[in-house]
Amino acid sequence: MFCKQNPAKVHLTQIVGDKMQKVDLCEECAKQKGVNDDAGFSLADLLLGLGASHELAQATAGEDVKCPNCGFTQADFKKAGRLGCSQCYATFAEGLEGLLKSMHKGTKHVGKTPVALRQTRDLTERLKSLQKKLDRAVTAEDFEQAASLRDEIKVTKDQMTQLARIES
Amino acid sequence: MNIHEFLSPPVESARRTGPHDRIVMSSRVRLARNLRDTAFPGWAKKAERIKALETIRPAVESLPQLVGAFSETMDNLGPLDKQILVERHLISREHAAKSAGSGLVLNKEESLCVMINEEDHLRMQALRPGLLLKQAWLAIDQVDSELERKLDYAFTSELGYLTACPTNLGTGIRVSAMLHLPGLVLAEQINQIIQSVNKLGLAVRGLYGEGTEALGNVFQVSNQMTLGEVEVDIVERLNKVLLQIIEHEENARGMLLEKKPKIVFNFIGRAYGILANAHSITSKETMNQLSLMRLGIDLGEFPTADRALIDELFVITQPAHLQKKYTEKLSAEERDVLRADMLRERLRNVRRPDPKMPGNGGGSLDKRN
Numbered sequence: 001m002f003c004k005q006n007p008a009k010v011h012l013t014q015i016v017g018d019k020m021q022k023v024d025l026c027e028e029c030a031k032q033k034g035v036n037d038d039a040g041f042s043l044a045d046l047l048l049g050l051g052a053s054h055e056l057a058q059a060t061a062g063e064d065v066k067c068p069n070c071g072f073t074q075a076d077f078k079k080a081g082r083l084g085c086s087q088c089y090a091t092f093a094e095g096l097e098g099l100l101k102s103m104h105k106g107t108k109h110v111g112k113t114p115v116a117l118r119q120t121r122d123l124t125e126r127l128k129s130l131q132k133k134l135d136r137a138v139t140a141e142d143f144e145q146a147a148s149l150r151d152e153i154k155v156t157k158d159q160m161t162q163l164a165r166i167e168s
Numbered sequence: 169m170n171i172h173e174f175l176s177p178p179v180e181s182a183r184r185t186g187p188h189d190r191i192v193m194s195s196r197v198r199l200a201r202n203l204r205d206t207a208f209p210g211w212a213k214k215a216e217r218i219k220a221l222e223t224i225r226p227a228v229e230s231l232p233q234l235v236g237a238f239s240e241t242m243d244n245l246g247p248l249d250k251q252i253l254v255e256r257h258l259i260s261r262e263h264a265a266k267s268a269g270s271g272l273v274l275n276k277e278e279s280l281c282v283m284i285n286e287e288d289h290l291r292m293q294a295l296r297p298g299l300l301l302k303q304a305w306l307a308i309d310q311v312d313s314e315l316e317r318k319l320d321y322a323f324t325s326e327l328g329y330l331t332a333c334p335t336n337l338g339t340g341i342r343v344s345a346m347l348h349l350p351g352l353v354l355a356e357q358i359n360q361i362i363q364s365v366n367k368l369g370l371a372v373r374g375l376y377g378e379g380t381e382a383l384g385n386v387f388q389v390s391n392q393m394t395l396g397e398v399e400v401d402i403v404e405r406l407n408k409v410l411l412q413i414i415e416h417e418e419n420a421r422g423m424l425l426e427k428k429p430k431i432v433f434n435f436i437g438r439a440y441g442i443l444a445n446a447h448s449i450t451s452k453e454t455m456n457q458l459s460l461m462r463l464g465i466d467l468g469e470f471p472t473a474d475r476a477l478i479d480e481l482f483v484i485t486q487p488a489h490l491q492k493k494y495t496e497k498l499s500a501e502e503r504d505v506l507r508a509d510m511l512r513e514r515l516r517n518v519r520r521p522d523p524k525m526p527g528n529g530g531g532s533l534d535k536r537n
Contacts, residue, residue, distance in 0.1 A: 070207045082287070084211040086204055086322030086330040089337075096334065103335055105369075106396020109328030111339035112309070114316045121325065 067091040116163065123160050130156065171249045172492065174238040175256065176278060182480035186298020190466055190475070191414050193346040193386065194257070197304040197403070198293040199312050200331045200340035202322040208332035209270070209285040217269030217285050224289060227318040228273045228282050233311055237280075242270040251488035257346070259283055263291075280311065287332050288340075290315070299410060301343055305403045328395065338395030343406045346375075347413060350385040350463040351420035354432065361416060362387075368409060369393050375455075384455035384482065389413065425467070433523040436464035444515040446508040450500075454485045454507060469521040481514060 066073050072084025074092065083089065089096065100107050113121070130153050137146040175181075186192070202208060206220050221241065229239050242250070242263070250264035258274060263286045271284040283291040292315075294308035322330040328338035336342070352358040362372045371392050374382040389410065391402050424432050439460035442449070449457075462478045464470050483489060485507050491498055498506065 069205055070211060072207075072211060076211075080210065082210050082332045083208065083334070085207045086202055089324070089327055089330050099334060100337065100395060103393070104338065104395035105393045108326060109324075109338045109395060110397065111328055111341070111399045112312075113325065113328075114321060114323055115313070116316075117323065117325065 065091060120160065120163055123156055123163070127153065127156050127160070169238070171238060171240070171245065171253070174274070174276075175252070178480045178483040178489070179476075181256075181278065182476045182483065184297035186296055186300050188414055189298035191348055191417050192299040192410065193297075193348055193479070195296045195299055195301045195304050195345050196257075196293055196343075197301065197308050198291055198342040198344075199308055199329075200288040200336045200342075201290040201292070201312065201315070201319075201329055202331060203289050204320045204322040206289065206322075208287075209289060210287060210332055212269075214269055220289055221269055221271050221284055224284050224319065225271050225273070227315060228284070228290075228292075230318070231311060231314055233280055233307075233314075234273055234275050234282075237273050237275045239273045240271065241268065242266040242272065243268040245272070248488055248491060252492060255483060255486040255488050257295075260286060260291075262286060280307065282311075288336070290319075299345060299407070299414075301345065301403050301407050301410075305341075305343070305399065309399070335392070336394050339397070339399050339402065341394055341399050341402055342390055343403050344388050344390030345406070345410055347387050347389060347410070347417075348385060348459065348462060349387055349413070349417050350459050351417045351424060353385045354435065355420040355424055357416070357420055358387075361413060365389060365409060365413070368405075370406065370409060383452060384459040386455075386459070421463070421467070429523070432463075432467075433469075433521070435460050436467070436469055436523070437521050440464065440470075440515075440518075440521050443511050444518070444520075445512065447512075448501070448504040449508045449511065450504055451485060451487055451490075451507065454511065455482065458482055458485075464521050467524075469523055470518060471522065473515075473518040477514070477518075481511065485510065 064073050064075060067084055067088045068091065069087035070085040072088050072091075074095070077083060077088075077092065083092070097107060130149055134146055134149040134153065137143075137149055186195070203220055203223065206212070207216055209217055209220070212220065225239065228234060229237065245253075250259070253259045253272070254261055254264050256278070258278065258281050259272060260283070263270065263272070263283045266285065269285055273282040273284070274280070279295050281293050281295065283293075292308055292311055294304040294311070296304045296307075324330065329340040331337050331340050349358060349361075352361055365372050369392055371388075371390050373388045373390070375384065375386045375388070389406070391406055394402075439457040443454070443457050443461060458478050458481055461470070461473075462475060465473055465475050465478060487500075487503060490503050490507055490510070494506070
């Protein structure tokens with residue numbers, strides 16, 4: 001690979017939005033653009049990985065949104081590279097998405113889930129599937145089946161209320 | 169009980185053994201957790217931090233895994249205490265800088281350490297000697313599962329555990345191992361290894377973590393991505409990479425011994441010469457020379473010494489550990505003299521290195537027939 005007439009020795013890959021941008025530079029151009037120079041990199045790049053500063057700029061652009069829970073602003077985030085509280089993730093969700101994409105394998109959590117939440121989630125899913133079965137049974141006019149499904153739905157709902165009580 | 173009475177003496181902690189401990193000095197798995205809707209420590213006011221500490225500390229202390237643990241707030245630990253904990257790799261340098269509103273809970277075996285109000289409300293870590301990442305993960309996973317019943321964690325099913333820094337979001341997991349890689353450094357292959365490890369999305373850092381240099385040829389390898397991957401996969405992936413690095417290190421040592429034995433023996437012989445005879449030595453030079461002596465032990469050059477002695481010296485020659493032995497405040501120069509005295513004394517009974525050339529007797533390269 002060549003940059004102008006010189007062999008490209010510095011290769012940069014940046015992910016902007018969902019597009020991957022690749023730049024191949026010779027040593028001279030890289031130096032000019034400050035790629036080899038640590039000081040040329042922004043703090044965000046050092047803290048969060050290469051290319052993060054662009055995403056961070058996007059994440060912190062626009063009007064000054066303030067977290068209703070802790071008062072943290074986007075300007076604070078730009079300065080610190082850290083958020084103010086757990087609700088900041090909801091407050092700044094829109095801008096954060098690109099940043100998360102650039103630094104992680106995915107943008108959806110697939111790991112460990114606290115047991116109480118896991119149970120709630122399982123019950124919610126069970127409830128959904130029971131509801132579907134019930135609809136089908138009613139359409140098919142299978143009222144015996146529908147009655148038993150209704151009982152099951154009631155039990156599941158009771159379990160959910162119980163769980164919610166434990167959690168709160 | 170103060171922290172000095174609580175910590176095991178380095179002569180004991182250096183004797184802990186684990187798989188691959190010739191190259192992997194220790195394994196660590198850390199989880200970051202936060203309380204829902206409570207400002208993160210870096211943004212919280214002092215009163216909020218103290219309140220969070222008062223919620224978290226009793227929950228942590230009540231864990232069965234932490235019965236008889238050392239528990240203290242950071243303002244009750246002196247600068248020397250904190251530095252000693254950093255030199256033992258039990259707390260981060262960032263945590264050592266904390267004061268009121270932050271705390272520490274550490275078990276007797278020094279295998280479980282919880283930092284309260286570091287960058288996140290909770291940073292809990294399991295430590296193991298040698299390469300035991302899976303064990304460390306299982307241990308800390310259990311602690312976390314018990315804590316989640318007592319504390320209201322900040323968690324959403326979409327983003328997982330919410331952390332102060334988006335780089336830790338999701339699983340909040342940091343899996344890492346401390347590696348002694350003198351072979352790769354001497355063979356000048358280390359940069360290549362670091363680059364390929366980086367390409368896999370893993371970080372390589374120096375002895376004391378983020379932004380520190382690799383003193384004593386000790387490197388920390390850890391995962392960087394925490395969101396979008398299951399914990400066990402992260403652990404498994406790092407484990408695989410570490411096994412490969414171990415193999416490369418062994419190969420580099422073998423290659424050096426075969427192709428450049430004199431260079432290796434020269435480094436090790438000089439390291440012994442300096443450590444056993446110096447009258448003033450900095451901690452940085454000490455670590456670098458001890459690393460070479462450790463390599464010499466691995467290569468069988470010091471039949472009268474063992475790795476535990478070197479690992480103990482690695483710890484007790486550090487500035488805070490050295491200072492702890494004296495009541496008056498020592499200057500850096502005074503420490504260098506006392507460090508050299510200690511090294512000469514401890515290496516007095518270690519016979520000078522006895523290099524064994526592959527195949528032939530020692531020193532055969534120099535002889536002409």
